[in-house]
Amino acid sequence: MSLVRFLNVAKEYQRGGVALSHASFQLHKGEFAYLTGPSGSGKSTILKLIYMEERPTAGDVWVSGISTREASKKEVSMIRRHLGIVFQDFRLLEDRTAEANIAFALEVTGTPTDMIRPRVARVLTQVGLASKGTSYPRELSGGEQQRIAIARALVNDPYVLIADEPTGNLDERATRGIFQLLRDINTAGTAVIMATHNLELIRRTEYRTIELNHGRVVFDSVETPPAEKPIEAIAPDQHDETPI
Amino acid sequence: MMALREAFASFRRAPLLSALGVITIAFSLFAFGLFGLVAVNIRDALQSIEDRVEIRAFIADGTPVEASSAAMGDIHAFPEVLSVTYVSQDDALVRARKELGEFSDVFEPGVLPASLDVKLKPGYRDPTTVMAVANRIKSYDFVDDVRYGEDWVAKLYRLRTIATLVGTGLGLAFAAVAVIIIGATIRIMVMARAEEIAIMRLVGATNGFIRMPFVLEGFIQGVMGGLLALGLTWATSTAISHSFMRTAFFDPTLATLGVVGGALIGLFGSTFAVGRQLRRL
Ligand SMILES: Nc1ncnc2c1ncn2[C@@H]1O[C@H](COP(=O)(O)OP(=O)(O)OP(=O)(O)O)[C@@H](O)[C@H]1O
Ligand SMILES: [Mg+2]
Numbered sequence: 001m002s003l004v005r006f007l008n009v010a011k012e013y014q015r016g017g018v019a020l021s022h023a024s025f026q027l028h029k030g031e032f033a034y035l036t037g038p039s040g041s042g043k044s045t046i047l048k049l050i051y052m053e054e055r056p057t058a059g060d061v062w063v064s065g066i067s068t069r070e071a072s073k074k075e076v077s078m079i080r081r082h083l084g085i086v087f088q089d090f091r092l093l094e095d096r097t098a099e100a101n102i103a104f105a106l107e108v109t110g111t112p113t114d115m116i117r118p119r120v121a122r123v124l125t126q127v128g129l130a131s132k133g134t135s136y137p138r139e140l141s142g143g144e145q146q147r148i149a150i151a152r153a154l155v156n157d158p159y160v161l162i163a164d165e166p167t168g169n170l171d172e173r174a175t176r177g178i179f180q181l182l183r184d185i186n187t188a189g190t191a192v193i194m195a196t197h198n199l200e201l202i203r204r205t206e207y208r209t210i211e212l213n214h215g216r217v218v219f220d221s222v223e224t225p226p227a228e229k230p231i232e233a234i235a236p237d238q239h240d241e242t243p244i
Numbered sequence: 245m246m247a248l249r250e251a252f253a254s255f256r257r258a259p260l261l262s263a264l265g266v267i268t269i270a271f272s273l274f275a276f277g278l279f280g281l282v283a284v285n286i287r288d289a290l291q292s293i294e295d296r297v298e299i300r301a302f303i304a305d306g307t308p309v310e311a312s313s314a315a316m317g318d319i320h321a322f323p324e325v326l327s328v329t330y331v332s333q334d335d336a337l338v339r340a341r342k343e344l345g346e347f348s349d350v351f352e353p354g355v356l357p358a359s360l361d362v363k364l365k366p367g368y369r370d371p372t373t374v375m376a377v378a379n380r381i382k383s384y385d386f387v388d389d390v391r392y393g394e395d396w397v398a399k400l401y402r403l404r405t406i407a408t409l410v411g412t413g414l415g416l417a418f419a420a421v422a423v424i425i426i427g428a429t430i431r432i433m434v435m436a437r438a439e440e441i442a443i444m445r446l447v448g449a450t451n452g453f454i455r456m457p458f459v460l461e462g463f464i465q466g467v468m469g470g471l472l473a474l475g476l477t478w479a480t481s482t483a484i485s486h487s488f489m490r491t492a493f494f495d496p497t498l499a500t501l502g503v504v505g506g507a508l509i510g511l512f513g514s515t516f517a518v519g520r521q522l523r524r525l
Contacts, residue, residue: 074451081448082448109448
């Protein structure tokens, strides 16, 4: 099923003009997609529309079958519990440990206390930082901080991980590490959509790439002829025309 | 649980503002309390006076008994009237002598007029009603003069009204200030936690959950302010009792109501402020 579906979406900011127009694409369960394009082309806008920070001006966005146009505040909260979101600037709370930062996402969504510890331990291991749980963000490298942020995004078992230039603040080595981690997460079954400037690393990628320019989708490797299609995106989803 | 922890954390983060919030709520309720106390005590005083409120209609000399007893029947039928007693000249003399003790012999028989003593039903003993009934009785030809309630009952009533108005006015003014200060406190708390709130929203915490600690904090401030006001009012009342005159204090229901009032001011102030601040983030 399609987790995310854009149909003729336009977004016009009140101050700032048209950021997106006629955008249509779908992201399926377990899929991985890079979102590329020059600065200001609308990458962050697309991601914000997915996590409902913004609502479309025209067209519609469905996330796990729910139209974000009509979703109530409460529904938005409930949908976000199934999204993992990661940013360039990590957004960790400086006054608490890595573990506490991850646990925070569970605490504020009403997870029973006894379920929190094991889940935090599991995602810490998943991002390769099992030994750094008691460190404070300032005691961690940028790459490690981003891993903690990713762990926090994963702890609610999201359908899809949304990453907005997660390596923007990292050096080459850390960047490769994060790319690898996100692909591993995808291999484990979570869909990933990631905005990035790092063309170097995705130039010869076998993963789906959606390219934006001036708010339009100018290239989507899923839409290109079969020969060039990435393996995991071949299966068409005709039954998916209507949102669930 | 977490909300409670966060609510108390605010007291640590901005102790001065939090204390100010508590104190203004306390002042607000203290103002209500003091004037409420005055009102309660005046009410008690009035109650005992009202029990004695009588209209005395003096009957002109030489009025035939039939005329006055017919009037008695009429007056008794007034809806406000509890009882009517005929006091003859002789009865009046006996009463005057008893009341005046050693000066009793100044009265000669026949000097004091006979009268009709009228008692009103409870609920009809306020100055306006008393005056209205007195005027109606006065309209009988044989009634020379009517005496009733006197000015000081009216004065007490006026005092009670003034106390109530001043108390309510001052209390409301302080309550408004309290709401503003709580608003300012919450504003600072929300700012201090802006990052946290942003993350809470991203991971899907509901609005209600995000508001909870702030609303709870206002509530706690309100309860603390209410208790402080209760203590202040009680101390004042005790001090007056010791040095001046015995004063009545609020009954438990009214005291509880005061604390509940504080909690409501706190809740209102914080709910209002948190809604506004969260919308800004
Ligand atoms: N909140 C906003 N208000 C007004 N205009 C905005 C807002 N957010 C984005 N824009 C505008 O919308 C356009 C697309 O912005 P967006 O952030 O989606 O680009 P981007 O592809 O993420 O860029 P970058 O690679 O620099 O992050 C830009 O022209 C930007 O100025
Ligand atoms: Mg961006």
